[in-house]
Amino acid sequence: MAYKITGQCISCDLCLSVCPTGAIKIVDGNRWIDPELCTNCVGSIHTVPQCQAGCPTCDGCVKQPTDYWEGWFATYNRVLAKLTNKEDYWERWFNCYS
Ligand code: SF4
Ligand code: SF4
Known part of the structure; x- marks a missing residue:
């Protein structure tokens, strides 16, 4: 399942230059990931989705859930994390990538 751009995107365009397949495009001013081109970075030299x-x-870029409940819980966890988020920026960054 492809990655997608969320409402958290701040349009910095960093992902456009790092995507190995050129899947990320700007459509009507919004960043968009072409699901036909996104390979989840599998098969590239990268070990994580760039x-x-x-x-x-x-x-800003998240993996699209594969079924309804996976999507439901992903959204629920994101909203819950936002409501209860007391971490600072770097703590959140390290939690996300560690
Ligand atoms: S998804 Fe993230 S990296 Fe890509 S343009 Fe939006 S903020 Fe930047
Ligand atoms: S997961 Fe990899 S291939 Fe897919 S949009 Fe992100 S950088 Fe591109």
């Missing part, structure tokens, strides 16, 4: 790894917002 768009997510480089995104300064951490949640």
